Structure formats: C-alpha cells, structure tokens
Amino acid sequence: MNNIEIVQKGLKKRYAKERRFKAYGVFSIIISLSFLAFLLFDIALKAAPAFTQTYIKLDIDFSHKVLRINEKSSYTKDELFELPYHKLPSKSLYQLFPGIENRKQKKALRKLVSSGVRYNLRNMVIKNSKLIGTSKSIWVLADDDIDSLVKGLIDRNIPEADRRVKDFQIAWIDKLQLENRVESRFNINFFTSGDSREPEQAGILGALKGSLYTMLITLLLSFPIGVAAAVYLEEFAHKNNWLVDMIEVNINNLAAVPSIVFGILGLAVYINLFGVPRSAPLAGGLVLGLMTLPIIIITTRAAIKSVPPSIREAALGLGASKMQVIIHHVLPLSMPGILTGSIIGMAQALGETAPLLMIGMVAFVADIPQGFFDPSTVLPVQIYIWSDSPERSFIALTSAAIIMLLVFLFLMNLLAIILRKKFETRW
Amino acid sequence: MSNLNFFIILLIIAAIVFFIGQKKAYSYSMFNGGAKLHSLPNYYGYLTTLWTFLPAFGVFVIWSFFESNVSSMLTISQFSELQQLSVDELSLALNEIKILAVTNSSSVSINNQAAAVYSEYLNHSFNLKILVSVLLALLGFFYTYLRIKPTMQARNSVEKLIVYVLFTCALIAIFTTVGIIFSVLFESIEFFSQVSITEFFFGTHWSPQIAIREDQVGGSGSFGAVPLFWGTIFISFIAMIIAAPLGLIAAIFLSEYATSQVRAIIKPILEILAGIPTVVYGFFAALTVGPLVRDFGYYLREIGINLDIEILANLTVSTESVLAVGLVMGMMIVPFILSLSDDVILSVPNAMRDGSIALGATKSETVWRVIVPAALPGIVGGFLLAISRAIGETMIVLMAAGVAANLTANPMNVVTTITTQIVTLLTGDQEFDSVKTLAAFALGLGLFVTTLILNIIALHVVKKYREQYE
Incomplete structure (x- = not known):
C-alpha cells in the first residue's frame, strides 16, 4: 500500500469529521440564538398583560x-x-x-x-x-x-x-x-407614576427620572475625565515610566473588576467618608462614573490611535504646537469613535444594578425624584425590587420594565451604530 | 446660595476674565505701537481663565468632600454625651442629627441641640469655603493679569497647565484602585481581629446571625466561608462548562467557516446577548429557567424511584438550583468568550492557515492543529477573564441562587455565593461596625484580590500573545 492509498483510505473519515465539526459550529450558534429568542419571547409574553389595565x-x-x-x-x-x-x-x-x-x-x-x-x-x-x-x-x-x-x-x-x-x-x-x-x-399609569405597593398603581416614571439624573452625573464625571486621561496616556505619557505603566495596568484591571466592588467603594468612600446622601442619584452617578471611566479611556485611546500620522505631521509642519494638533485636529477627527465608545459605556452603566444596591438605591421610593439629592431608584434596580415582590401582578410589571430598559439600551446602541456608520472615515 | 449656584457663578467669572485677559493682550498689540505678542491674544485669555478657575475650583471640590465629616467631628467634640456613645450608636445619632439639621424641628433633645450646632458648622464651613474660593480666584486672576505683557509666553504656559490637568485625570485610575483597597482593607483587618483567619478560610459553617441577647442559643454567628467559596466555584464551573465550548466553537465557526454576510448578521445579534443587563438574566433565571430545571429534577427523581437508582431517588431538588443559575450565567458569558476568541483567532496570520491547507489538511484539522494551538494563549486569557466575570457576577446569583450556605455537589441543590452574601449582609439593617458588615468587607477584599490576580494573569497572557504576531 503506497502513501496515496493510505491518504485515500482516511479521506472519507476526515471529511466526515470536517462535516461534523461544521455542524457543531452551526449547532452552537443556533443554541445561542435560540436562547436569546427564548429569553426575549418569554419576557415579552410575561410583559403583555402589564400594558393594559381594567x-x-x-x-x-x-x-x-x-x-x-x-x-x-x-x-x-x-x-x-x-x-x-x-x-x-x-x-x-x-x-x-x-x-x-x-x-x-x-x-x-x-x-x-x-x-x-x-x-x-x-x-x-x-x-x-x-x-x-x-x-x-x-x-x-x-x-x-x-x-x-x-x-x-x-x-x-x-x-x-x-x-x-x-x-x-x-x-x-x-x-x-x-x-x-x-x-x-392602555396602562397609562405605568408611564406616569412612581413606585407603589399596589401593582395597579405602580409605574416607572420615578425610576426613569432617577436613571436620567444618575446617567447625567455619570456622563459629567466619566466623559471629560476619561477623554482627558486617554489624551494624556496616548499623546503625552512617556513610555517606560513606572507611573505611566502603573496607570495603564490599573485602567485595564479596573475595566474587569466586578461591579459590586465599585459599590463597596461607593459605600465606604462616598457615603461614609464624604457624606454624600445615601440613595441619591449623585452617589449612584459617582459610582457608575468611576465604573464607566476605564471603558471610555480604552475606547478613546483606540479612536485617537486610529487618526493617521499624516494629519499630525501636516499640522506640525505648518507650525502648530503639539497641543494645537491635538485640540484642533486629532480630537475632532476621533470624536465619532469617542462618542460611540462613550455611548456603549453609558449603556452598560444604565443596565448596572449591583453597585447601586450597595449605596442604598434599593429602598422603596414612591415619590418621583426632583433632583440629584432626592432619594431615588433607577430602572434596573426597580426591576430587581419588583421581581422580589410577592404579588403575582408584579411579574408582568417587572417584565414590562425590562422591556422599557431593553428599548432604551437598544436605542443607545442604535445611536452608536449610526454615529459610527455616518462619521466613519477610511484613511 | 447652593454649591451648584456657586459653581455656575465661578464658571461665569471664569468666562469673563477670559475677555479681560484677552483685552489686555490686544491693547499691547494695537495701541503700543504694535508690539509683537509672543502668543495669540486668546492664549492670554485662556491663561487668565485657567489661573482664576482651577485653584478656586480645586479647593471648592476638596472642601465640599470633607465639610460634612469635619462638621460632624466638631459637633461631637462639643457634646460630651455624644462622645460617650459606642461607635454604632454614634453613627445612628449622627444620622439623626443630619436629618434634624435639614428638617429644623423644634424639640430640646440632645440630638436637636447637636443638629443646631451641626448646621451652624455647616453654614460657617460653606461661607468660609466660598470666601476662600473667591479669594483664590482673585489671587489667581491678578497673578496672571499683572504679568501679561508682550514677551509673556502665554501659549506655552497654557499648554503646560493643560498637560497637568490631563495627568491629574489619568491619575484617577490609580486613586480608584487605592480607594477600593482602602475601603475594604481596614474593615477586613477589623474583621480578622474578631474572627480568626483560619476559621474564615477553612471553616465550613456559615451563618452570620449575631446574637440580639447575650444568652441566645446558636446566636454567636459563625463565619466559615468555605461554603461560599464552593458555591461561587461550583456555579462558575457550570457556567464555564456551558460557555467555553459554545463560545469557542461559535467563534471558530464565525471566523473560519461563515461567509462575511452571515458573520455580519450573526455577530451583532450575538452581541445583543452581551448587552442585556444582568438583572434581566437574573429575572429570567429565577422565573423561567429555575422552575424548568426543578421540573426536570422531579422527572429525574421519578425515574430514579421507578428504576430503583438510589442516587436519583434521593435527589434534593430546588427551584434555586446551581444548574439553573450556571446555565443562564453560561449563556451570558458566551458572547464574551466569543468576541475575545474571535479577536485572537483573526489575529493568527493567514500564512499559517494557507500553509496548513496547502499541505492537504482539511479546514477542521487546520483549526485544531494550527490555529487553536497558535491562538491558545489568547483563548486561555479570554477564558480567565470570563471566569473572573463569572465569579464577580452578582445579579443573576442574587435573584436566582439562594442564601442557604450548602456544601453540596448536587447541581439541583441550593448554594450561595460570595457576591450574594456581600449584598445580603450590606443591604440589611446598617450597623456599620458589626461583625456582619465587616464580614461583607472581608468577602469584598477576597473577591477583589481573586479577580485582580485572574485579570492580571489574563491581561499579561493576552498581551504576550499579541506581541508574538505583531
């Protein structure tokens, strides 16, 4: 038996193996997709009764x-x-x-x-x-x-x-x-009232407003600081400086630290040390801001990196200072990337629950918050609170609140995609 | 005047001094025989603004952070009654004082007098803060304004100042880590002075109830954290068993087999899975998957009874089962592993693929014998990051796993995890220095250190791997 015969003999088996492997691939994709479909379908089905009221x-x-x-x-x-x-x-x-x-x-x-x-x-x-x-x-x-x-x-x-x-x-x-x-x-109460112990009167307006205030603080904290830190690390930091290396390690690590640890930080530092009011959007926003910071820094650095050197060199050649190159050319050109990353970071912060439980946003709040210092809750925490309630009707409300949350996240991601598509520049 | 109003006023002042500085620069260039300015007139304005705003704002922020604490300390020093209280009672009293200071009710209790003193201190502090900020702003303004002359290198100074601001922003990453370590370390040390380290790490009994009365039976509370470690590992293990093969094979399929159109559709859809908040997974696990798994468990038990299989017949079945939680968590991690593996597989150079195909290997042989070995460090790094995520995941386990600390190997049974216990210990009644809350901080420290080690190893491995092919 020569070599060709040996190869021919094994060929059938090898091709079968090939087909099997491909089938595994299709199978694992189908499993993941059907899980997603099942989850969304199940929640939509559970949410349906909440949108009408008798x-x-x-x-x-x-x-x-x-x-x-x-x-x-x-x-x-x-x-x-x-x-x-x-x-x-x-x-x-x-x-x-x-x-x-x-x-x-x-x-x-x-x-x-x-x-x-x-x-x-x-x-x-x-x-x-x-x-x-x-x-x-x-x-x-x-x-x-x-x-x-x-x-x-x-x-x-x-x-x-x-x-x-x-x-x-x-x-x-x-x-x-x-x-x-x-x-x-149509259940108009659901969109116009705050939380209530009675399922038929409970709504998500309080949680929505709480989320809005919290996200505002998060954005105000994480966007300017994140972009500034990224600009420093990408443009001014000296390579092989121990402090810069330490900052880099810290940022990469913070991006992967469990969110609940940020909650502990918020409880110990913001609330117990600095006396920030418990349950307030200010405390929540400060915690989520620190959490979003690494995401914004990492995406901003990627966006800054993708600006081609020819732009910088042209500006430098015309006599601009380094800071002028960055402020007049690099930042505007990388802004779509920075905004996309920030929106994705904010979407993640919007869905975050665990750290907010730590700083007391889990309390029952019936009033609709009017500012950054009022006790309030946010949408995902409201979902958690309702899912813990014994009344059956809260299941539908929880699912409906989940749908609202998913709609907001979807819109934010859509905005990010549109921004990326619209302003994408190929150099 | 509130803090916010003062901040807005500060901003307006900063905007106005810009024009003052700019005007002085202009005046040199236009009227003094057109002396040549070193920088553009705007930079003189920027410099004035920065010197006016930054010191005042910095002091304002730092002061605001500490004023409530300093005021309460000063209040305590005034009242000997408050100084005699224990730490728990003091924190309660302080809370009441702070509330009373806002509501201004009129009774004559000690707390009320203290509240009056406290709000007076706050008032003084606020006035002093504004005064100092305004003084600093004026000082900064005159310091720059008087120095403005044509030879002044305004642009260089502005740029240098901006770099310092940027650097400070970058330092926040270090401050955050330091803050995390500080917030868990002291409480953990306090905890380990009350509970021995060996009991915590090797004890198998976890019941953090504290005695309300001295003589209460079984109320001493025991803090053997092994059941929590086991529960966390067990759930993460099941999640990884599901997520690792699914995510890896899906990534290989998408990068090696799928056409670009299929990839362009499937990948964003799977990324939706990654974007769903964990509280949604928790709800789904608790209400849908949990009961399904329980019914499956009952079915297994029935089979066990019918066929006389002892292990199955005595199966403990629970709605809050490890299997249900692990399953849902696994599905949550799939897109995470998928996108990390996808990245590393795509970065394997095409020359290696082509070489293998040219030698007559089939595609799957190429994948398993060339691509996966080449990408292995990156894939392992991704798995480590996924494990660290599973360990730190809170909402799914909080909503769908139990709080009963069990040491069990039965996936149909209840276990509890580190994160669940942190939340239950810290969201209950808040006596801040009881052993119960201290235990939560010790658990937090453990969680932080574990995930830190996993992350650093993973990031190091991935980085090394990237360098190999760049």
Whole structure:
C-alpha cells in the first residue's frame, strides 16, 4: 500500500469529521440564538398583560351627605383635602350589588376597585369643586387581582381556596361585564407614576427620572475625565515610566473588576467618608462614573490611535504646537469613535444594578425624584425590587420594565451604530 | 446660595476674565505701537481663565468632600454625651442629627441641640469655603493679569497647565484602585481581629446571625466561608462548562467557516446577548429557567424511584438550583468568550492557515492543529477573564441562587455565593461596625484580590500573545 492509498483510505473519515465539526459550529450558534429568542419571547409574553389595565364604571354620588361637608358656594383646598373619599366607590358598589350584609363579602366587594381610587376622586374634586352635590359615572381602576381575572390570568377551575379571587367576586365581575361596566384600557399609569405597593398603581416614571439624573452625573464625571486621561496616556505619557505603566495596568484591571466592588467603594468612600446622601442619584452617578471611566479611556485611546500620522505631521509642519494638533485636529477627527465608545459605556452603566444596591438605591421610593439629592431608584434596580415582590401582578410589571430598559439600551446602541456608520472615515 | 449656584457663578467669572485677559493682550498689540505678542491674544485669555478657575475650583471640590465629616467631628467634640456613645450608636445619632439639621424641628433633645450646632458648622464651613474660593480666584486672576505683557509666553504656559490637568485625570485610575483597597482593607483587618483567619478560610459553617441577647442559643454567628467559596466555584464551573465550548466553537465557526454576510448578521445579534443587563438574566433565571430545571429534577427523581437508582431517588431538588443559575450565567458569558476568541483567532496570520491547507489538511484539522494551538494563549486569557466575570457576577446569583450556605455537589441543590452574601449582609439593617458588615468587607477584599490576580494573569497572557504576531 503506497502513501496515496493510505491518504485515500482516511479521506472519507476526515471529511466526515470536517462535516461534523461544521455542524457543531452551526449547532452552537443556533443554541445561542435560540436562547436569546427564548429569553426575549418569554419576557415579552410575561410583559403583555402589564400594558393594559381594567377599569370599572361606577356611578359616583358626590353628595354632601356622603362627603360630610356643608353646602357652600366655594371651598378651600384644605377643606376638600380631608373629606372621606374612600366612601364614594364603596357606596356606589353597595348600590350596584344590594343586599350584601356579610362583613367579609362587603370587604371583598369594596376590594373590587383599587385602593388608590379615593386619591383620584380627591384630585377630581379639588380640581372642580362643582362636582360636589352631583352624581357622575366614572371609570375607576380595578384592583390588581380583579385585573388578572379579567385578563384571564386566573384559572377559574382551580379550587376557591387556592385562588386569589373568590367565587362571589367572580360572579360580581361577570355581572358587571354583562352590564358593560368593565373595560380594558392602555396602562397609562405605568408611564406616569412612581413606585407603589399596589401593582395597579405602580409605574416607572420615578425610576426613569432617577436613571436620567444618575446617567447625567455619570456622563459629567466619566466623559471629560476619561477623554482627558486617554489624551494624556496616548499623546503625552512617556513610555517606560513606572507611573505611566502603573496607570495603564490599573485602567485595564479596573475595566474587569466586578461591579459590586465599585459599590463597596461607593459605600465606604462616598457615603461614609464624604457624606454624600445615601440613595441619591449623585452617589449612584459617582459610582457608575468611576465604573464607566476605564471603558471610555480604552475606547478613546483606540479612536485617537486610529487618526493617521499624516494629519499630525501636516499640522506640525505648518507650525502648530503639539497641543494645537491635538485640540484642533486629532480630537475632532476621533470624536465619532469617542462618542460611540462613550455611548456603549453609558449603556452598560444604565443596565448596572449591583453597585447601586450597595449605596442604598434599593429602598422603596414612591415619590418621583426632583433632583440629584432626592432619594431615588433607577430602572434596573426597580426591576430587581419588583421581581422580589410577592404579588403575582408584579411579574408582568417587572417584565414590562425590562422591556422599557431593553428599548432604551437598544436605542443607545442604535445611536452608536449610526454615529459610527455616518462619521466613519477610511484613511 | 447652593454649591451648584456657586459653581455656575465661578464658571461665569471664569468666562469673563477670559475677555479681560484677552483685552489686555490686544491693547499691547494695537495701541503700543504694535508690539509683537509672543502668543495669540486668546492664549492670554485662556491663561487668565485657567489661573482664576482651577485653584478656586480645586479647593471648592476638596472642601465640599470633607465639610460634612469635619462638621460632624466638631459637633461631637462639643457634646460630651455624644462622645460617650459606642461607635454604632454614634453613627445612628449622627444620622439623626443630619436629618434634624435639614428638617429644623423644634424639640430640646440632645440630638436637636447637636443638629443646631451641626448646621451652624455647616453654614460657617460653606461661607468660609466660598470666601476662600473667591479669594483664590482673585489671587489667581491678578497673578496672571499683572504679568501679561508682550514677551509673556502665554501659549506655552497654557499648554503646560493643560498637560497637568490631563495627568491629574489619568491619575484617577490609580486613586480608584487605592480607594477600593482602602475601603475594604481596614474593615477586613477589623474583621480578622474578631474572627480568626483560619476559621474564615477553612471553616465550613456559615451563618452570620449575631446574637440580639447575650444568652441566645446558636446566636454567636459563625463565619466559615468555605461554603461560599464552593458555591461561587461550583456555579462558575457550570457556567464555564456551558460557555467555553459554545463560545469557542461559535467563534471558530464565525471566523473560519461563515461567509462575511452571515458573520455580519450573526455577530451583532450575538452581541445583543452581551448587552442585556444582568438583572434581566437574573429575572429570567429565577422565573423561567429555575422552575424548568426543578421540573426536570422531579422527572429525574421519578425515574430514579421507578428504576430503583438510589442516587436519583434521593435527589434534593430546588427551584434555586446551581444548574439553573450556571446555565443562564453560561449563556451570558458566551458572547464574551466569543468576541475575545474571535479577536485572537483573526489575529493568527493567514500564512499559517494557507500553509496548513496547502499541505492537504482539511479546514477542521487546520483549526485544531494550527490555529487553536497558535491562538491558545489568547483563548486561555479570554477564558480567565470570563471566569473572573463569572465569579464577580452578582445579579443573576442574587435573584436566582439562594442564601442557604450548602456544601453540596448536587447541581439541583441550593448554594450561595460570595457576591450574594456581600449584598445580603450590606443591604440589611446598617450597623456599620458589626461583625456582619465587616464580614461583607472581608468577602469584598477576597473577591477583589481573586479577580485582580485572574485579570492580571489574563491581561499579561493576552498581551504576550499579541506581541508574538505583531
């Protein structure tokens, strides 16, 4: 048997091996892609119920007797603030379902509508005090369990004891539905309110604003310092200087330090040493700024490196100083790259959760933050808080918040891609 | 006037003095018989601005950082009642004082008096800070303004100043590392003075509950961190078992087999996986993958009972299983390994590929016998970085793994990790110097040192490898 025969003999096996290996490659790509698809699909499916909300039409009687207020031509705001508004929806419900005497059932009946309805009614009355003494049909927010029932998320066939909604409540809702008193609407609350213990009233506006303030601080801290550090390291640093080497090692290492360690730094240095207010966007932004710094430095250096030497040499040849070359030519030319890197760094900071837990941004904050010092939370931390809540309806809210977060990240990345495509220069 | 307002005023002043400096330079060139200026008039303006702004701003920032601490220390020194408090009580009292100082309620408790003193100190400090900043700004302004003359080398001075500013910015990287080390080191030393090092590193029992009463049973708290180390390693191991082959083979496929069109589509899609925040993975692991794995565990147990396999029949199954967490973490790391391996594989010179193909090797033989061995240091470096990421990952384990410290080799069971414990110990009630919080800092130190070593080795290996082919 000569060499050619030996090779021929093994050929079939080798080709089979080749095909097998290629199949492994396709297989691993398919696995990764299907995991991504499964994740996105699963979250979208879970989020869908959160975008609509159930409303119930009630005939609210704003009579003086129910509100316990004397007839007057005008009322002060303080007077209107303290009225027993919680009685209005309850009374209307008792009228819709007369003859319920059982205390437990009465309580269940009152719980058909959200406990926040009284505040909405209060705001309506304060806005328009002429309502007092009249009666009006108003669509009010249903309780989250009723909302789940109407959306079909609660199985009516499981035993009553295992269900969050009792049989008589189901009967009431069915009756209301027959009378066209139940309606599903777009969940506007989700975008206009802060956090709440009641799922039907909880929204992400507080978290969004918190994220915005935090990101502003992060950007203000990391962008100028990052670009400045990168310019120094790339243009002015002496090679083979121990201090410069140390800075380089530190930057590369900081880019890979676990984010939670930055949280510990924030807790020990910013909050305990410098007295920065806990839970405030200022503290969060300072922590995330330090975290984003290495990313911005590394990408800026790459962008500066990619400016061809001919540009520098031409400027130097015309008599510009080194600083003039950098400020007038190198930085403007590398700006698209710098911005792309910064946006990607900011996107990473926007999704970061762990370090913010350390500095107390995990506290329950119902108010919408108005500045850099107010206690607040951010979008990913809000996701974490909601995912920890026992109420089932929070699952949908969590998923919806995740979708919002992913949309923001997607937009930021898209912006980065467009910037790169639009200003990309081939030298 | 708030800090922000003062900062804005400082900026406006800085802008105005630019024109003053510039005008003086102009006046020399235009009216004094056209004396030749060394630099462009703008540079005289810049120089004035920098000297006016930088010292004032620097002092302002540093002062702002320390004023609340110095004020509280001065307040404590005024009240002997506060000096007698223990460290925990003092930090509580200080918190209350700070809140009271803002809300201005009127009662006569000690804390309230202290709050009044505290806010007075803060006020003084603020006024003094502004005064010093303004003085420095004036000093800086006159220092430059009086020196402006045609022979002054304004541009050189400006450029030298800017380089110093740039250098200071670059130093922040070192300050950050120093800050990290300082913030964990002292607390860790304090911790190890209360808990022996051998117990921490070799003890197998972790339950950081501290006694509320002196005589409480089992309330002494034990800090044997071996179960945490094991949990972290176990989860990272499972993640790497999934991510390493998937990521490496996908990278090889994309760089060696796929056409450029396929690559241009698939790579960005897989990079989406890398961009998804970890809190999303955590949610997915806790709510979807966890229950799926649990059901699979029940199924295995049933098979074990039916077929009389003892190991399977006695399987402990949990929703917060190691397998579920490791699986999701593995998928999170895939794009990370993919892009790192992709880089090193692409940087293997084409001559080596062509040489191997020309000798009659198939593509897969080329990959396994030429490219992968050549790229091995880079690939290993990437794996090390991925391991360091898995060890430091917090949100997935926090949401989907448990807090029960178990020493188990059963992937269906619960374990806890270093990062989970840091978060649970530090986000609970805040008595800052209890052994519990100190333990979190000791764990943080361990985490930082471990990932530091891994990162330095990995970066060194990758750098050496790059140099080989450049």
